[in-house]
Amino acid sequence: MKKKTANSKSSAHKKGTASFKEHSGWWGDGPVFVFLYSKKTKKAITNGTAKEILQFIEDSEHVLHESEALRIIRIDNEYSHPVLFVDTGKEAGLDFLDHLRMAAYRLAKWAENNSVKTLMIPPLVDDSEKKRDAILQGLCHASYAFDKYKSKKHKKADIEYLFADDMEIDGRSLQAMFSGIDLAKNLINEPGGYLTPTIVANIAQGIAQKYGLAIRVRRSKELEKDGYNGILTVGRGSQNEPAMLTLSYRPKYKNPSHLALVGKGITFDTGGICLKPQDKMYEMKSDMSGAAIVLATIQVVAELKLPIEVDAILCLAENRPGENAMLPGDIFKAKNGKTIMVENTDAEGRLVLIDGLMEAATLGATHVIDIATLTGAIQRALGTSIGGLFSNSEGLALTIAEAGAESGEKWWRMPLDEEYAEDLKDKVADIRNITDGGPGAISAALFLKEFVDKNLEWAHLDIAGVAFSAKGYKYTEHGATAFGLKTLVETVKRYSVDETRVRG
Numbered sequence: 475m476k477k478k479t480a481n482s483k484s485s486a487h488k489k490g491t492a493s494f495k496e497h498s499g500w501w502g503d504g505p506v507f508v509f510l511y512s513k514k515t516k517k518a519i520t521n522g523t524a525k526e527i528l529q530f531i532e533d534s535e536h537v538l539h540e541s542e543a544l545r546i547i548r549i550d551n552e553y554s555h556p557v558l559f560v561d562t563g564k565e566a567g568l569d570f571l572d573h574l575r576m577a578a579y580r581l582a583k584w585a586e587n588n589s590v591k592t593l594m595i596p597p598l599v600d601d602s603e604k605k606r607d608a609i610l611q612g613l614c615h616a617s618y619a620f621d622k623y624k625s626k627k628h629k630k631a632d633i634e635y636l637f638a639d640d641m642e643i644d645g646r647s648l649q650a651m652f653s654g655i656d657l658a659k660n661l662i663n664e665p666g667g668y669l670t671p672t673i674v675a676n677i678a679q680g681i682a683q684k685y686g687l688a689i690r691v692r693r694s695k696e697l698e699k700d701g702y703n704g705i706l707t708v709g710r711g712s713q714n715e716p717a718m719l720t721l722s723y724r725p726k727y728k729n730p731s732h733l734a735l736v737g738k739g740i741t742f743d744t745g746g747i748c749l750k751p752q753d754k755m756y757e758m759k760s761d762m763s764g765a766a767i768v769l770a771t772i773q774v775v776a777e778l779k780l781p782i783e784v785d786a787i788l789c790l791a792e793n794r795p796g797e798n799a800m801l802p803g804d805i806f807k808a809k810n811g812k813t814i815m816v817e818n819t820d821a822e823g824r825l826v827l828i829d830g831l832m833e834a835a836t837l838g839a840t841h842v843i844d845i846a847t848l849t850g851a852i853q854r855a856l857g858t859s860i861g862g863l864f865s866n867s868e869g870l871a872l873t874i875a876e877a878g879a880e881s882g883e884k885w886w887r888m889p890l891d892e893e894y895a896e897d898l899k900d901k902v903a904d905i906r907n908i909t910d911g912g913p914g915a916i917s918a919a920l921f922l923k924e925f926v927d928k929n930l931e932w933a934h935l936d937i938a939g940v941a942f943s944a945k946g947y948k949y950t951e952h953g954a955t956a957f958g959l960k961t962l963v964e965t966v967k968r969y970s971v972d973e974t975r976v977r978g
């Protein structure tokens with residue numbers, strides 16, 4: 475496998491070990507052999523017994539480089555090969571495959587920083603295909619860079635990874651997945667001033683054309699005609715016209731299940747008239763993460779030609795305090811006839827999502843999953859590593875949670891307790907968009923539930939805590955994580971093969 479990666483500054487090294495600079499370039503000529511092991515569990519991942527490896531590391535006097543989880547030792551044989559020992563257990567609390575992804579990510583970063591040209595990875599022990607795939611994913615994650623706005627671009631370096639086994643590599647799946655991840659991350663990282671609903675619509679149209687997807691674009695006039703007043707109301711304060719996009723993938727051979735994916739696409743969330751505080755407000759350029767993820771998901775599904783019908787619905791608007799902006803207290807009527815009072819203009823995500831949920835019901839979907847950076851409350855509840863999962867279906871919730879676990883994305887099922895729905899009742903309109911305190915993430919999910927067709931299996935994914943990381947998270951250094959994309963692709967895959975899933 476050959477991969478393009480960037481080349482930048484040299485990495486840190488501990489005092490007491492040989493200086494890194496002395497040897498820099500030294501290992502660039504021949505291949506560097508890689509051994510993966512776990513220091514904590516004393517297990518070897520690549521061939522060789524861990525005991526021998528650990529003993530070898532302890533005994534060696536030829537340490538060329540040492541950091542927390544990487545150690546390079548020169549083996550005194552006729553070639554004097556450098557051997558890299560990678561600890562796969564450095565991070566706490568990760569699933570085993572995610573440890574491998576992280577180890578491979580660190581390995582690739584080290585290689586690109588040190589101009590290593592070839593790395594040789596020996597055969598893996600037990601369940602080797604899954605492990606090899608996880609390693610490949612980690613290597614691919616390391617090559618992402620958002621340098622569009624840097625005047626000095628990353629210098630690309632060619633690194634060759636040689637897998638010393640005879641397993642087939644499913645390059646097509648990997649390629650499809652990572653072009654999806656690149657697409658989602660690039661969209662999410664774009665500044666709000668550039669990425670308006672119109673720009674997203676143009677990009678989606680290009681994708682639809684390339685992959686033969688049907689696309690329907692509704693602008694203000696069509697939204698008004700069809701009663702999609704949530705997107706219209708939120709978008710009113712901005713000069714950048716809102717839009718709803720519906721992309722449809724219809725394969726030749728299909729499955730009884732039909733999935734509709736709905737994404738929150740607030741291209742920038744200022745909070746509207748209920749303006750947000752300035753601190754970290756720039757992060758709200760990522761408030762369209764859900765829309766980017768559903769667009770990327772349908773692209774991956776189409777590229778893999780999965781035998782299942784999928785729709786991606788993007789609810790796009792900019793939330794701004796403009797001249798025509800919605801005011802706190804304003805009331806509008808949703809497509810299903812319910813009247814909504816906008817008590818807080820910053821709780822806009824739920825107002826655009828309900829239009830997407832009602833659109834899903836018109837398309838004949840059996841399952842609908844919405845994904846949204848919806849509430850600060852979910853971040854307070856679950857932090858920045860776990861996404862919130864709400865569902866009216868045991869089967870769908872289980873599939874999503876399992877798909878996530880397999881992908882290195884953690885989800886925690888939250889309650890949809892009707893008792894809390896009482897507080898959403900309004901004195902003037904049928905329903906209001908906030909509650910008086912209480913469990914914010916649950917209230918938001920219960921608000922959405924009011925607009926979900928009762929015959930649909932539905933799940934709501936709140937990714938407000940996990941979508942964007944300013945200081946880096948796992949295989950993301952800064953910015954968009956695309957959290958949720960791998961889960962959604964894996965979920966679609968599972969529904970495309972399993973026809974006997976019971977209804978929850």
Ligand code: BES
Binds near residue numbers: 818
């Ligand atoms: N886009 C925000 C949610 C958010 C917060 C995303 C932090 C990412 C990080 C959403 O539109 C919002 O502002 N929600 C309010 C709702 C409140 C007014 C009921 C919130 O969570 O504070």
Ligand code: ZN
Binds near residue numbers: 743745819820821823
């Ligand atoms: Zn908001």
Ligand code: ZN
Binds near residue numbers: 743820822823847
């Ligand atoms: Zn928002």
